[in-house]
Amino acid sequence: MKVAVIIPSRYGSSRFEGKPLADLCGKPMIQWVVRRASQADCVDSVHVATDDTRIRDAVEGFGGSVLMTSSKCRSGTDRVAEAAEQLKLAMSDVVVNIQGDQPMVDPRCLDALVRPFHEEPEVKMSTLAFAIVDPREISDPKDVKVVFDNHGDALYFSRAAIPRGRDTSQGYDTYKHLGVYAYTREFLECFRSLAPGRLEEIEKLEQLRAMEHGHRIRVVVTPYDSPEVDLPLDIQRIREKMLAMGLC
Template sequence: MKIIAIIPARYASSRFPGKPLADICGKPMIWWVHNQVKQVKEFDSVFVATDDKRIADVCDSYGIKYLMTSNDTPNHIHRIWEVTNMVDADFYISINGDEPLISPENIRQVFPEKPCSQAYFGSVYRTLKDPAELLDIANVKIVLGEGGKCLYQSRNPIPCPKGSLFVEYKKAIGIECFNKAALDFFVHTPMGYLEKIEDIDHLRFIENGIPIIYKEIQSESLSVDTRNDLEKVRLIISNRMK
């Protein structure tokens, strides 16, 4: 099987403009993410997908392969789909460009066992233990059925217990594996009712009967959403370099 890694990198972030180029111990964030991803030797290639020349120029300077995508993609899945029109592969694994500490082992968890002619979408989750994380609408909660098949996703805590039953909540993590059939389906299918309500693009698959298969990971890396997050990552990497 040919499996490639795609790191979507957007310059025009509303909360943190230029985030992929933020300095971390002398190198841009995108270098650190790429450095972690390329440790997964099972990948045939690793590409940064960007719509910004500044990011492309930095990739060039570090010898990082990149692909230029359009600047009007509505979400990262569309950006990955554009890559399928440039590079042929059996599977495309998307890794967030703001996770410079991402674990190579966590990435390996989404690798499929065999090629699939039908639409395929696999991802990972971890169990939530902090009540604050559970109530944070930025964290997408999932419920799973047999074989890790996702039944539903919501920004609210699900499932909702009746009485005082203990419930184990699961959070979707942004490491995703698609084949071209799944990406074609997503791009050519209109947004559904539930997707509009929850503002969760994965629901487009679920609403139309396309399964999302999840595997568990024990931990997740710190994503850089704010400048405070950046300082935390700088401290962690600085300590590792000592």
């Protein structure tokens, strides 16, 4: 079973055009994502999937692998699936989907994310969660929350604060969903063929589509956060975090 990381990356964004090429400590952000993913023990290959020649040129410039995909891809998942097809991955191989705006993704997260596929053959899709330490993230709809059952399978993802305790004195963890996924290529093909779900449309969360069609998502809790860059003003905050961790 091979493990291929595919990073969907597009240049156009209404909130932050050219985000993958934004400078972080003298390197384009996409280079940091590729570097961090390449450090995971479980990973056999790392590829950027894009439809933009500027991103292609940047990735090739730092020696990365890039796959040109259609400009008609509806989502990052579709772009990842098209890239997996180009790579001719076996249906039993595992595809890891990392967003190109997570330059601090910890390689150990990826090893934990893939581990269930080795230990539990019934697992077809997994994702990461982190116990929130910043209270602001609990109420911020930008930070997606997740709850899961005793087996670690997701019960729901929401932009709202879940669970919401009736008694304010009751202490409990709230888990933030980190936008990193792994799937067998077979399930990735299944997932991309599913009709959009009602809850997916309400929350604007693509992963809910799998659950609405009766598929399980294994949630792997990690102690390593992976903050995203959403807006230009996030660059300085992420740069400061990376400097504090000695990453740059």
